[in-house]
Structures are given as structure tokens and as C-alpha cells.
Amino acid sequence: MRYLLLITFLFLVYNVSAQQPISITWAAKHSAKPLDGRLLLLLSNNNRTEPRFQIADGPQTQLAFGIDVENWKAGESKIITPAAFGYPIQSLAQVPHGEYYVQALLHRYETFHRNDGHTVKLPMDRGEGQQWNQAPGNLYSKPVKIRIDARLKNIIRIELTEAIPPVKEPEDTKYIKHIKIQSKLLTAFWGRPMYLGAHILLPEGWDTHPDVKYPLAIFHGHFPDDFDGFRTIPPDSTLKPDYIERFKLSGYNKIVQQEAYNFYKQWTGPHFPRVIAIEIQHANPYYDDSYAVNSANLGPYGDAITYELIPEIEKRFRGIGEGWARFMYGGSTGGWEVLAAQVFYPDQYNGCYAACPDPIDFRAYTVVDLYKDKNAYFLQSDFKKTPRPGSRNYLGHVSATLQEINYRELVLGTKSRSGQQFDIWEAVYSPVATDGYPKPIWDKRTGAIDSTVAAYWKEHYDLSYIMKRDWAKIGSKLKGKVHIYCGDMDNYYLNNAVYLTEEMLKALDNPTYDGEVDYGDRAEHCWNGDHTQPNYISRLRYHQMFIPKWAEEMKKRAPANADINSWRY
Structure with a gap:
């Protein structure tokens, strides 16, 4: 009897051989055609928010399981079995018995017939910046509470009754404008219309000085909903303070709004350089941005941004339109992008400020x-x-x-x-x-x-290796243009690659690189070289940090006949 009880106990607690069937369907109202995509089953032991918003890398994550679906017809059942791969538990059969809030979601794919001869199925961005749990058109079910218990034989039935609505386009204001163009290069690669966009921050006096042309400050980074960090009104006094675990800080949302308002006052004040600042939208079928380089899988985004989008912005908004009058800055993904664009297009940009860059040495x-x-x-x-x-x-x-x-x-x-x-x-x-x-x-x-x-x-994307390999050809064009910043406790260990790159740069000669590499003591991700402020503040001040810095530094590298004064203040 003792052994029988032990076996029963092990079966109940560690049951890995059976699982209730989970059947998922979708309603015909959503599409007249069959659908392709990634079908996700999401489980949470709490209802603080929908399960689709609780899947994370950290220890508080809830459960997710996924399968690929193709030609899935309305009303047809898809069964999630223990064979479906899961995170952080790899199989449904290993989920402990208990009550869960369950939700299912279909991340829809589109079929692309690329000009390289390949046909692929991918989730095209639909204006949300490649967020699977917020992508317009994705189907999902309302969360319901169920019991997961392998001893139960009932079929758990879920229907995808909801669809995520479209994203509202931002509106133009006095200072912020928006541009969207169809890229000929990307359209040709992907075999369907492809677009690039940007949010544009116009300088104070742009409308009252119609004969002045301005330099271009290019802020690279993740998909922007609108121009980040710019706010023309004081912080919302009714805003409920939030808590940011990373900084152990309450009311960070109000700090963000205050910093954005402070930037507006600086931007319109008498001593801030008058430049056109832009944030690029280049979401694609793989991510919320393209990394601003040409790629075998993503297509010629580097060329499309440099030779299609940027000249069009300068044409419409009175940019100077020459390489000496363009510079780039950004952090994380943006940090990698600005260094890459500077290396691959050395004549088209006159300086890059790369904060906490993604790995720049593999x-x-x-x-x-x-x-x-x-x-x-x-x-x-x-x-x-x-x-x-x-x-x-x-x-x-x-x-x-x-x-x-x-x-x-x-x-x-x-x-x-x-x-x-x-x-x-x-x-x-x-x-x-x-x-x-x-x-x-x-x-x-x-x-x-x-x-x-x-x-x-x-050979294609290790930026540290490529700079060293090609220094004889590009060194004179990069001299003084490379600036890299990273916290020495970067959350994702990105400082490790910066150390190696710094060592390489300092060994270069004929010419020397004459740039800058700096580290923040115990600073985490997104540190940008500001030693005067805590990390949670400095990460909000990229525009304030780098635009004035470049405006002074570019005097050393501008052509002898360049106008470096009429636009300045």
C-alpha cells in the first residue's frame, strides 16, 4: 500500500504522460481566407493583467506554448499537445496542477515573394513596432479561468473572438512633423510595397526663417510611436505614480514627463543649436527596426535610409543635405546602428555617438x-x-x-x-x-x-573587426567621428565588446582614431556618457547630451566654405 501511495503521489505531482486536450478555433468573422501564423497558448496564475502581457525574460514570467499554423480555416480546431514547445516550462505535461487564467493568440503571418526567389511567411509590422501581443489584426481570446489537471478528461475549448484594432497615426504639430515614403529599393526586394518613415522635430524659428537650411541630427533606436522625449506641456499632475523595479523608484512616469518638458524648454530656448532632429521608423517583417544596414534577409535598409529617406527629409524640411551636416546618436540597438552606418557610409555622416551598443565585437x-x-x-x-x-x-x-x-x-x-x-x-x-x-x-x-x-x-557585421580590416581605406574618413559609451555593469554584458573595441581602436595608426570611449561606474544599460546624473536620468537625455556636443565638435571637420553659423542659434 505504501508503494501504491508513493506512485500515486508522483503521478499527481510530476505527471508528464498525459494532459487535458486544449482545442483552439477562430471565428469566421475575422477573415474569409485561411490564416498562417504562430499560435500561442498563454497561462498565468494571476489576473493582474492579461496573460499576453506577462511573458517576460525575468523571474516573474508566466507560461507560454507555441505552434506554427498554416492554412488554418475558420472553425477548424488546433490542438495544443504536450509536444508544443513551452517557456519557461517546456511541455504542457509538466505544468503543475492548479487554476490558471488562460488566453490564446494568433500572431498572423503574411506571405512574401522576395526577389531572391524565396517565398517566406512572416509577421509584417502593422504600425505597432513588431509587438506580437499588440499587433493590429492579431486574433486573441478573452482570458478565462480554468483548471489544469491531467486527471480531468474534459476538453478545454478556446475561441479567438477578438482582434487587435489598428494603431492611430500621430498628428502633426508646430514642432513635430511626420513623413512616410515608399522605398523603391525595399519594395523591389520584398515583392510588395514597403515604407520608411520618420518623426521630425523642427528647430525653433524654422517657420520664421524660411531661407535657413539646417543640419540633420539622426536619433537611431527602436520603433518610435512619436518623437521620444519631447513634451510641450508640464507633467500631468493627475498621473498615478508607477514603480520601476529596475531603478527601485516610484513615480518614474512623472520623471519621464518632466525631462521631456525640460527638453522642450531647452529646444526652444536661446542657446540650443538649431538642427532638425529625426527618429526613423523602419520596422520590418523581422523586428521593430532594421539595424540600418543592408542584409541578405531584410534587404537594403542601409541604402534605403541613407539614399532615399534622409535626402527626402532634407528636401522637404530644408536640410543642408551634405554629409558633413549629418550626425547620428543612439543607444542599445541605436548605438550599434549609428556606429554601423558611420562605418559603412563614412562620407554620408559626420560623427556618431554610440551608447550601450549591441555587440560591436563578436x-x-x-x-x-x-x-x-x-x-x-x-x-x-x-x-x-x-x-x-x-x-x-x-x-x-x-x-x-x-x-x-x-x-x-x-x-x-x-x-x-x-x-x-x-x-x-x-x-x-x-x-x-x-x-x-x-x-x-x-x-x-x-x-x-x-x-x-x-x-x-x-566578415559582414563584426564592426570592430571590419574597422580594423578596412582602416587603410576608411580611417581618414572616420578620424574623430567615433564615440562609444557603456556602463560597466550593462544589463546585457555589452560592455565586454566595448572593451575589445576600445583596445583595437587605440592600436590603430595612420591615422589614429581620435575618438572617445567612456564607461559609467556601475551604470546599467542605456548609459550615455553623463557622469553627472544617475542612470535613470541620463538615459532620458540623449538629445540634450549629443546635439550640443556635435554642434561644437563639427567645427573641426566641416569643409572650409561650409556655413556653420546661420543655423546655429
């Missing part, structure tokens, strides 16, 4: 050396399996491993289609595989690194 691809390591998820060892960390705080406390981060991505989308960080790096940097999707840098389940893909990445 010997430190976060904590992985892509050229020497065999596995991305675990340290090499004969007898020990030590996970590599993926994120930390300023004290070094780890909140997620590289394996966990990548498993979350794998649930959200196979074939680099999650719309998340490691998948977009793969989509931008990799060659095209035989199936038309990016060739994986490593096996998403095991972490085994493909050295042939790493070699391709090195």
Missing part, C-alpha cells in the same frame, strides 16, 4: 565568443554544465540565462520570427538558408554554434 557576443566557443548556452566543461548568464543588474544578480531568453524566443516564433533580440541579430547578420529564412548562428534548442555562420557574421 568575440563578446554578450558573453559568447562566436569564434572560439562551441556552445552558446553552457560553459565548456568535461563534467560540469554551467549556464551562461543573459541579463543582470548593477550588482551582478542574474535574472535570466541565455538559454532561457532564447527559449522564450523559440516559443514566440520559429525560423527567427519571434520579433525578439537574438532573432533579429540572426536575421540581420546571417546568410539566407535554403528554406529562405536566416541561417541559425546556433541551434535554438541546444545552443550548438555553427562556425560557418559565425565566419560570415565576422
